[in-house]
Amino acid sequence: MELDTGSALSVISESDYKQLFPKLPLVQTSVMLKTYTGEKVSPKGKLKVKVTYGGKTQQLELYVLKNGGPALFGREWLRKIQLDWHTIKALNMSSAGNCSPHSVTRRLSQLLSANDRVFAEGIGTLKGMKARIELDEKATPRFHKARPVPYALRPKVDAELQSLEASGILSRVEWSDWATPIVPVIKKGKAEAVRICGDFKVSINPVLRTVQYPLPRIEDIFASLAGGEKFSKIDLAQAYLQMEIEESSRKFLTINTHRGLFQYNRLVFGVASAPAIWQRAMDQVLQDIPGTQCYLDDIIVTGKNDEEHLQNLSKVLTRLSEYGLHAKRSKCEFFKSEISYCGHVIDKHGLHKSQEKIEAVLQAPKPENVSQLRSFLGLVNYYHKLLPNLATTLHPLNTLLQTGVKWEWSEKCDRAFEEIKRLITSDELLTHYDPTRPIRLACDASPYGIGCVLSHVMKDGSERPIAFTSRSLTSAERNYAQIDREALSLVWGVKKFHHYLYGQRFTLVTDHQPLVSIFNPRKGIPVMSATRLQRWALYLGAHSYDIEFKGTRQHSNADGLSRLPLSTTEEEKTSSLDPAEVFHTAVVDQLPVTNTEIQRQTRNDPTLSKVYNITMQGWPAHGNSMFPEFSARRDQLSVCQGTLMCGSRVVVPSKLRSRVLENLHEGHLGTVKMKSLARSYVWWPGIDKQIEDLTKGCSGCHRVQNAPPQAPLHPWEWPSAPWQRVHIDFAGPFMNSMFLIVVDAHSKWPEVIPMKSTTSEKTIAALRSIFSRNGVPELIVSDNGSQYTSEEFSLFMKKNGIKHFKSAPHHPATNGLAERFVQTFKKSIKAMEKEDISLQHKVDNFLFAYRNSVHATTNQTPAMLFMNRNLRSRIDLLKPDLRREVHNKQFSYVPIKAARHFEIGQEVLARDYREDKWTPVRIATRTGPLMYTVDVGEHTWRRHVDQIKDAQPKNNTLPSSDLPPSDDHTTNINVTPATETLVLDKIPATLDVTPQVTPETLS
Structure with missing residues (x-):
């Protein structure tokens, strides 16, 4: 027991009670104890025990705790037992030494229980660092x-x-x-x-x-x-x-x-x-x-x-x-x-050399044929410079390699074989591990085993082995593709020699060229690598290493061990399922075909069956010209549960591809999302092109799909003088107000009028006020707001000799100049939100700054182009050759591709914004380069080409399984950047209006 004057009572743990006093009954107690941290502990009970000390025996109470640590001698016993402190100190000083096994077990258990926080679940947190x-x-x-x-x-x-x-x-x-x-x-x-x-x-x-x-x-x-x-x-x-x-x-x-x-x-x-x-x-x-x-x-x-x-x-x-x-x-x-x-x-x-380091050589089985013997001798010859009298020792074995000599493993061969293994594992050849010397790990795989040699590079450039290891492949591993077996040898070797390699810079050596790229520490993990290779690449990525390729003939040390491997241990035989297999099962479960069907059709497929065999045996160094689509992806191909995989995707045989495509298209997700879905599960040559053809040929998708690609920008012709063409629009409700926006197309000069009402009457009044200062424009461009389409506004335009052009419904890009200015206006006014001035003051400040700032399109200030002078300001930038520069800027945004064209009387689909769908219509007239009128029953609509598309999709069907595979095709989508000035249609000549106003009056 431990003497503890801080404990009021004497206590033991429940485990000690069961071990020392199993026959003594426990008596219930209402006593409640507290730990030194203040936690309350309720004893399981108490018992009376006989305590003998100094020739005197007494019956004392001992309390039992469920999770107690060492037994404690408390103050209650201390009052009844007079201890001889000199004896206790002397005993403590001379008590060092070995304990009985029972005592060690008990004290270790108590020690671990007392420090149970160290073994708590969850992740700890290192304090102070x-x-x-x-x-x-x-x-x-x-x-x-x-x-x-x-x-x-x-x-x-x-x-x-x-x-x-x-x-x-x-x-x-x-x-x-x-x-x-x-x-x-x-x-x-x-x-x-x-x-x-x-x-x-x-x-x-x-x-x-x-x-x-x-x-x-x-x-x-x-x-x-x-x-x-x-x-x-x-x-x-x-x-x-x-x-x-x-x-x-x-x-x-x-x-x-x-x-x-x-x-x-x-x-x-x-x-x-x-x-x-x-x-x-x-x-x-x-x-x-x-x-x-x-x-x-x-x-x-x-x-x-x-x-x-x-x-x-x-x-x-x-x-x-x-x-x-x-x-x-x-x-x-x-x-x-x-x-x-x-x-x-x-x-x-002391310190002993682990037998595991040399077991791979000492326990290597005897060669059973010339091929295995040649591999073993390759291992021996790798170190021939370090082994004396090697030719004499090897003579009986070399004799078996001679042409015409019958294979017969004699006693002489056996003695030579054992002597060679002894030499290779002797201290004369092996070297001690030294972290200051360069380290190399050579690994290789055969169809039935893997072998690894850990070596130091000495000062003279020679390699001396530190340790050897090998093992046979499990039945599952023997079904790996060659690239996976080679990768397994590298990862297994690093794990086997973890304590030598972790935290040190070392060189991995392989004779499989693709792994140099996949496991290159200076490259990212290839996204399309097989799941198993990705997992192994991440494990290797935590180490500091380089990777080097060696041809098979120069790689004979590891090659020899891989062809004469030790038998697999029980632990390895019973290892859990490879996560790559689990992931493969999860992928195949998502497909409309079973894994059995895929395996059967792969074997029957004239192309995939051959690709499967090449993948298992290993691809040639320069690929295979017969299967270029697969050869280009040979580093991504692997075999999992008898199924050919491309990275994490199942390679689908040709006869099953139509079923897979139908399943991918069930949700009518469209081309982009179908491709994204396919890239998580399946692959075959030409899959992207077949997905595109499928979605283009689906009439259901065609009817509900988004609008066709926008037509190329058709620039307005830049007016030769100010106030020839103006663009108008309303901004708001904004800051609890509405604003009439008027922008001159030539100079970009803006007018902003706060409006309490946006009726046609109030709009006309505001425009009349602006015209009184700036004159009457030749053309006004607006949207289809009710104030612009009223008879009153139409009469105002006609009386003042102004041509009025309205954009197509729901196509604001036609009036892009005003739309863009509205955005700029709102953003600037909002930025002045915290300034303690009136809204009108903010608008005036904005207009003054905007009118006197160089515009991105014209490279001139609106004031200079509109008034031929800048407003009184510090900025005074003049740019020559203005007209040509503006034209160049506008036309630089026009793509080369031509706009779509429709014939008069052609049956098409037009956008119906009442129900947000496409409605069959007939082309009536063409009113501009990109504008048409269409007949809808007894009504006529005006529509932009972006709001019209062909009535029927192309007649495409699902790809036939016997079509020859084609290369993957990726659709490139070119997006034209939005500009500050969204320029569109030229003005049709049919909109000429005869002036109805005298020079002196505004109607």
């Missing part, structure tokens, strides 16, 4: 757009983003100079969950100022653990996420998703400087604790005996608790006689 991300001084922001997320994964990605945001790991931001794309990865064994991974190697990693803090060497680790009897290992849960990022550094960790921008608030896997930052922080957390060593997220604790081990372990757990760190209990080990760490075995006798 935050990570700082520093970039090169010349680094410029890199903003990458969000990558498309397959529809099958979007709900899972949304849920994970929401979870990370709720837990405070991510925060939503409105904008950022930096943005890293994400790739969602299905969590292994959890088909319903994804992990969000940032592809930082395309954003901050290339310009990151790496923290120069060394990871501990194996010699340093062993030195701090030397003399230990037993060893404990603590695994920190999601270590990096437990460290917050400084506020100023968070902008660099912005990720771009389909839901917008998010910023990481914690250190995240994939940032190149994360290992050094974390190692430095952990060294500070655990400093001065003896018998302790940390390597990234693993902490090793030991002691010269059990007592010291427990004390050190207690200090470590207390320190972790103080700093707010969490560990994963299921991955921790305690009081082990030996422990594997950084590729070595550590026990009380």
Whole structure:
């Protein structure tokens, strides 16, 4: 028991009660206890026990707590037992040493229970330290757009983003100079969950100022653990996420998703400087604790005996608790006689070379044919310069390779084989791991195995192996395409040698050329790569590496191991389903055909069956001229569950394509959304063109689709003098008022009249006032407002000899000059909202500034063109050659394409704005370059060409399955930029009106 004068009563845990006093009954008690943090604790009960001390026995009460720690000797017992303090101190001083196994187990359990906060669920938060991300001084922001997320994964990605945001790991931001794309990865064994991974190697990693803090060497680790009897290992849960990022550094960790921008608030896997930052922080957390060593997220604790081990372990757990760190209990080990760490075995006798490093060679099976023997000898010959008398030793094996010699594995061959394996794994060839030397990891895959060799590059340029590894492929892995098997060897090798490679710069070596591009650390993860390759690329992206291609003949060390692999372990045989398989199932479930149908039709398809076989065996280095569409995408092709995949999309056989297209078109979504939907599920050569043909040939889509593409701008002819043509419109209600806007087309001179009423009578009165100052224009352009279409307004125009041109209904672009000025006027008046002046004062200020400012189209002020002088102001800019410059500017916005043309009497569809639909009509007359009148029963409408389209769609049908596949076709949509002056139709000659006014009077 522990003496605790702060405890009023003596207590034990429920587990100790069941172990020590199982037959003594518990008595209910109403006593309520409080912990040192103030929490109330209700005992399970109490019991009476016999306590013997100093030859005297008494019956005392002992209280039982459900989750108690060590047994406590409280003040109640202290009053009844007279302790000899000198004896107690002497006993404590001489009590160090090994404990009984039962005692160690009990005390360890108590220790872990007392520090249960360290093993709590959730992510901890490191207190007192935050990570700082520093970039090169010349680094410029890199903003990458969000990558498309397959529809099958979007709900899972949304849920994970929401979870990370709720837990405070991510925060939503409105904008950022930096943005890293994400790739969602299905969590292994959890088909319903994804992990969000940032592809930082395309954003901050290339310009990151790496923290120069060394990871501990194996010699340093062993030195701090030397003399230990037993060893404990603590695994920190999601270590990096437990460290917050400084506020100023968070902008660099912005990720771009389909839901917008998010910023990481914690250190995240994939940032190149994360290992050094974390190692430095952990060294500070655990400093001065003896018998302790940390390597990234693993902490090793030991002691010269059990007592010291427990004390050190207690200090470590207390320190972790103080700093707010969490560990994963299921991955921790305690009081082990030996422990594997950084590729070595550590026990009380010292540091040992792990047999795993050389097992791949020592346990390599005997070759069964010439091909396997040749691969093994390729491994041996790779190191021939380092192996003495090699030719003599290999003689019996080389004999079997000679032409005409029958294969017969003799005793001499067996002895030579074993001797060669001994030489390769001897200390003469193997070298110790040294983090200061360059590291290379060579990996290769055969149809049935994978092999990897970890090596150092010595000063003379030669390679000396550090460790070997190999294994057989599982039955599922043997069905992988060749590119997937080769990629698997790289990823498995990096995982196998994680403790050697993580936090160090190393070189990956492969003999599969496409992987050099896919796994290139200076390139982004290809969006169209297979799901499995994307997941592996993200794992590799968290490491600092280069990747190098070597031809097969120069790659014989890894090639030999892959062709004589160790048998697969039970753990690997029973591993959970590959997330790529889960994703494939999710994709196929969305299609109107079954996976069985796709597999059967793929085998029967004359093209896909051959492409399938080439993908499984490996594409030639320069592709295949017979299948150019597939050869161009060979780096994206893979096989999953017997189905040919292009990235994450199923390659649909020709006989099933019509059914798939019909299913994609069920919702009549239109061309763009159909393509977007297809890109999440399916692919075949020419799919985009077939989708376009399908939507164009659908009569239902044609009737309800949006208006046809807008006709090219048809510029008004620029008036040669002021006040020849004016554009009028109403602005408002705005600021509780209506305003009549009048703009001169030549000079851009505006007039703005506040209006209490917008009737024809009041509008005519306002125009009469303006005309009295500026004269009567030749032409007025307006919309179809009721005040402009009334008989009263028409008579006013006719009497004053003014031509009146009205735009087509619901087509404001015709009167673009006035419409654009209304926007400018409203924006400027609103900007003066806080100024303490009247509305009329604001309007006057705006008009003075506008009239005396250079206009973007004319490069002159409206005042200069209208009055031949500027208003008295500081601005006085004159530009020569004005007319030609204006014409050039206007015509520069006119696209080359011609406007659509309709014949008189042609049956067409015209826009009916009463019900927002297209109505069959007949072309009656053409009133201008882009204007027509159309007959609608007994009525006549005026319509712009943008409001008219052909009556029937082109006669296209679903693509036949036996049509030859064509190249993908992408529609390019050219958008003409809006200009300040939206210029349209020239004035038809039919609108001439004979003047009805004398020079002296305004009617």
